[in-house]
Amino acid sequence: VDRGLGGTTRVASSDFSLVITVLFFGGNDDREALAFAMRMAEHPGISLNVVRFIPSEEFKPENVKLEISEDHASCSVETRLVDIEAITELKAKIKEQESSLSNSESESLIVYEEKIVKSHEEVFEAIKECSKSNLFLVGKSPEGSVASGLHVERSDTPELGPIGN
Incomplete structure (x- = not known):
């Protein structure tokens, strides 16, 4: 929490650069x-990359527990x-940002990409491609068929979820 007490040790936003990947x-x-x-x-010193994983038609999760009920399907x-x-809100924010950028600023600070994956190996490869990030953010319990297909043999830190391990 920044309470504004940094005094002379504060870093100017022009000297600060951080890449965050979701x-x-x-x-x-x-x-x-x-x-x-x-x-x-x-914050002007932060670049955001958002990578959305979408299962392809051939995607076959390995450990999927099927529950067939109307409540689960509607949920x-x-x-x-x-x-x-x-x-959609993210894309609107990107468009808003691009329209407000001047011609001298060439790159958007928010980048969105979709990765269509066929297997959990492709998910891990896509994550490795983001190795230049300073910080990764992901939900503790991601939902969906892509996340359910990620198999973790043994977890020393279950609080990190399947991606954190």
Whole structure:
């Protein structure tokens, strides 16, 4: 929490550069991570990359527990709709930012990309491509078929979730 007590040790925003990457699989926790990152991206020294993982037609999760009930199906559809709404808000913020950039500023500070993945190996490869990031944000319990397909053999830190391990 910055209480403004830094005095002379404060860093000017022109001397500050941080790259944050949000790994978005879907679900409440990922939406919260995205909202937090968007708020952080309001700082001029922060660049935000959002990577959304979308399963391809051939995607076959390894450890999926199927629950067939009307409540679960409607919850999944509602979750997807709210996820789409969050991504739409992100895209609107990117457009707003691009329209406010002057010609001298060439790059947007918020970048959104979608990765269509066929297996959990492709998910890990996509995460490795983001290695230049200073900070990764991801929900503790990501939802969706891509996240459910990530298999963790043994977890010393279950509080980090499947991506943190």
